[in-house]
Amino acid sequence: MAPAKDRLHNLLVLLLFIGCLFVDAAAKLNTTAPCLPDQASSLLRLKASFNGDNLPSWQAATDCCHWEGVTCDMAFGRVISLDLSEFDLMSMRLDPVLFNLTSLRNLSLAYVDFSGVSLPAFGFERLTDIIYLNLSDTGFTGKIPIGIACLKNLVTIDLSGSIHPSFSSLRTLDLSCNPMLSVRLTYFPAGNNLEVLNLAGTNFSYDTPSSFGNLGSLKKLMLSTMGIDNELASLISELPALDDLQLTGSDLEKPVLSWVSNLTQLTNLLLDGYDFSKSVPTWIGRLTRLESLSIWDCSFSVPIPYQIRNLTKLAALEFYICDFSEQTMPSWIGNLTKLTSLSIYYCSLSGPIPSTIGNLIQLEELVFWDTDISGETMSQLLCF
Numbered sequence: 495m496a497p498a499k500d501r502l503h504n505l506l507v508l509l510l511f512i513g514c515l516f517v518d519a520a521a522k523l524n525t526t527a528p529c530l531p532d533q534a535s536s537l538l539r540l541k542a543s544f545n546g547d548n549l550p551s552w553q554a555a556t557d558c559c560h561w562e563g564v565t566c567d568m569a570f571g572r573v574i575s576l577d578l579s580e581f582d583l584m585s586m587r588l589d590p591v592l593f594n595l596t597s598l599r600n601l602s603l604a605y606v607d608f609s610g611v612s613l614p615a616f617g618f619e620r621l622t623d624i625i626y627l628n629l630s631d632t633g634f635t636g637k638i639p640i641g642i643a644c645l646k647n648l649v650t651i652d653l654s655g656s657i658h659p660s661f662s663s664l665r666t667l668d669l670s671c672n673p674m675l676s677v678r679l680t681y682f683p684a685g686n687n688l689e690v691l692n693l694a695g696t697n698f699s700y701d702t703p704s705s706f707g708n709l710g711s712l713k714k715l716m717l718s719t720m721g722i723d724n725e726l727a728s729l730i731s732e733l734p735a736l737d738d739l740q741l742t743g744s745d746l747e748k749p750v751l752s753w754v755s756n757l758t759q760l761t762n763l764l765l766d767g768y769d770f771s772k773s774v775p776t777w778i779g780r781l782t783r784l785e786s787l788s789i790w791d792c793s794f795s796v797p798i799p800y801q802i803r804n805l806t807k808l809a810a811l812e813f814y815i816c817d818f819s820e821q822t823m824p825s826w827i828g829n830l831t832k833l834t835s836l837s838i839y840y841c842s843l844s845g846p847i848p849s850t851i852g853n854l855i856q857l858e859e860l861v862f863w864d865t866d867i868s869g870e871t872m873s874q875l876l877c878f
């Protein structure tokens with residue numbers, strides 16, 4: 495019996511050894527994982543939604559990682575990139591099976607002819623890994639799906655040449671607070687009804703700035719001024735309905751904002767992140783219809799620009815993290831008699847509060863937060 499046992503033992507050792515050789519060999523071969531079946535079936539469903547057969551390599555029972563326009567991650571065989579821009583594709587619908595490819599990082603449907611098709615309201619939010627989304631010249635109509643705004647990893651979105659035909663229904667386009675996002679804007683056709691355009695905190699570019707001139711209904715615009723050139727500035731300053739402008743600068747930027755003074759119809763202005771220490775925004779005094787002025791994170795190293803006292807319609811004035819370098823609050827503040835709210839947070843103002851502040855009889859809210867103002871007239875303030 496013993497020899498038989500030994501033979502069995504030897505056989506097991508041999509099998510284990512051979513098994514190890516196989517594992518080792520597989521690692522050495524460094525093969526990439528083939529396409530996962532669910533990825534292939536999603537792609538085939540998608541292919542079926544296109545007219546004609548312009549994707550000949552997309553065949554069942556072949557490795558989808560080698561299909562044209564498809565790139566997989568090598569380790570798992572999941573589709574990470576799909577670029578359909580070069581195949582003269584045309585479709586009457588965007589099959590939602592696209593959104594089953596949840597590992598996608600790059601998706602380009604550029605030049606795929608979806609003329610007249612509405613972008614699906616839901617689905618894009620499933621593509622949580624997506625970095626690059628190119629829908630340029632697709633002819634999609636309708637609204638930009640809200641799900642796109644949820645895509646935290648998105649760095650580039652290209653909507654140029656898309657979404658015009660029924661653009662007239664779009665009222666609000668908000669792509670804000672995506673600091674990594676470079677937005678290549680869609681063309682704004684004449685007769686559009688866009689009222690709110692929020693591009694703050696994005697790195698946007700535009701092919702056809704003149705289409706900004708078509709934003710005849712735009713009331714509210716939020717923009718980072720880094721990409722603004724003179725042409726765009728003058729187009730913006732001629733927008734007839736604009737009454738609320740919020741501009742964000744970068745610390746590196748020398749603010750050239752005098753064009754804003756041409757927008758004399760503005761009632762709300764917010765300036766965020768400018769260094770005014772070398773160029774005082776004297777132009778602000780021309781915006782005499784302003785009812786609300788907010789200045790955030792700007793440096794002055796000079797007194798609060800006295801031109802603000804020209805803004806006699808101001809109801810709300812706010813300074814937040816502005817460096818007033820130990821200046822005192824100017825006495826002309828008391829001439830802004832329409833003020834209902836005056837807020838100054840973290841601004842290194844110091845000295846006494848001017849007694850003229852007692853003239854602000856409509857004031858409902860007065861906030862000095864973490865500034866170094868002495869309370870000489872505090873008792874007066876409390877006795878309004």
Ligand SMILES: *[C@@H]1O[C@H](CO)[C@@H](O)[C@H](O)[C@H]1NC(C)=O
Pocket residue numbers: 524
């Ligand atoms: C597998 O091959 C890729 C290139 O094809 C290479 O970058 C990678 O380092 C290789 N991996 C191993 C374990 O050899």
Ligand SMILES: *[C@@H]1O[C@H](CO)[C@@H](O)[C@H](O)[C@H]1NC(C)=O
Pocket residue numbers: 532535536539591594
């Ligand atoms: C796509 O995903 C949905 C929901 O997870 C599933 O029901 C459907 O079968 C998938 N389609 C394909 C072709 O894999």
Ligand SMILES: *[C@@H]1O[C@H](CO)[C@@H](O)[C@H](O)[C@H]1NC(C)=O
Pocket residue numbers: 565574575599600626650
């Ligand atoms: C995905 O897009 C990024 C950014 O445009 C690019 O650098 C990268 O090469 C693309 N990857 C693939 C697989 O297409």
Ligand SMILES: *[C@@H]1O[C@H](CO)[C@@H](O)[C@H](O)[C@H]1NC(C)=O
Pocket residue numbers: 579602604605628629630650651652678
């Ligand atoms: C989108 O795709 C088109 C066609 O491939 C290309 O010309 C364009 O540069 C792409 N946009 C971006 C932002 O990469």
Ligand SMILES: *[C@@H]1O[C@H](CO)[C@@H](O)[C@H](O)[C@H]1NC(C)=O
Pocket residue numbers: 674676697699
């Ligand atoms: C903004 O986009 C331009 C190209 O459109 C690029 O050169 C620049 O580096 C981007 N800036 C940031 C801060 O991403």
Ligand SMILES: *[C@@H]1O[C@H](CO)[C@@H](O)[C@H](O)[C@H]1NC(C)=O
Pocket residue numbers: 727728729731752753756
């Ligand atoms: C502002 O208006 C003045 C006078 O109408 C004009 O000369 C100037 O070019 C305008 N500035 C911009 C940026 O449009």
Ligand SMILES: *[C@@H]1O[C@H](CO)[C@@H](O)[C@H](O)[C@H]1NC(C)=O
Pocket residue numbers: 776777778779780782801804
């Ligand atoms: C104050 O406003 C008037 C118009 O009401 C304007 O003519 C004047 O230039 C403004 N002053 C300053 C300092 O901006």
Ligand SMILES: *[C@@H]1O[C@H](CO)[C@@H](O)[C@H](O)[C@H]1NC(C)=O
Pocket residue numbers: 826828829850853
């Ligand atoms: C500002 O207020 C003072 C009184 O506090 C007054 O004498 C002065 O005329 C006012 N100036 C303007 C421009 O209204």
